[in-house]
Amino acid sequence: MRIDVFTLFPQWFNWFFQQRHLTNAIQSGGLTARLFNYRDYSPLKHGQVDDTPFGGGAGMVLRVDVVCAALSAVYGGDCRAVKRKQPVFLLSPRGRRLGSMLLDELGSCGDFTLLCGRYEGFDQRISDHLATEEISIGDYVLSGGELAAMVLVDALARRIPGALGAEDSVRLESFSAGLDGRREYPQYTKPANFHGWQVPDVLLSGNHAEIEKWRRKHLG
């Protein structure tokens, strides 16, 4: 899966893509990530990327001609045709909420593009004509789409075989089919007793059938 991220702040991703599960996913060949800065493709003087909103109001809006130029330069041809080659997802608080079902879809849709907004967001024509769909990571407003893109990429990358040390982590985690889509049972580690806070006896019993029963009973 190749994920192309368009952003005004590619440097935000420097730390992110150095994290172990991401380097594992990349080295395994399961994930390729590319970063593109809208500003590098601006057809405007001085690399301008945004402008004031028609109708007035605070802030700046990302320009449709700039996003179009960036998509054309990276994929070639008409920017309107890009979404026919691979999905173009625009990150926005107005979008479809990211959850495990949408992650399943993203995990099987092949290569895709993420558009990160900034300031007041995107000119609506970007969503209407250049994007496949808007995606939101929750009902709150971030300063930019970069963290939203990282959340999405992180959640997808950990599902790539080889990304995590223990494959069971993904098979049996919250929302997975292995746990019937439910939230994970409580986990404990040493010490078994801390300030009188005891780990449930059954987890120390070594009786795997009973442990399994206890865990099933404590799914969220």
Ligand SMILES: C[S@@+](CC[C@H](N)C(=O)[O-])C[C@H]1O[C@@H](n2cnc3c(N)ncnc32)[C@H](O)[C@@H]1O
């Ligand atoms: C400050 S926000 C724009 C908010 C917009 N004016 C509004 O009121 O909905 C700037 C950018 O951050 C990103 N963003 C903010 N919150 C987000 C969320 N919950 N999910 C996904 N992206 C988000 C989007 O790319 C957005 O264009």
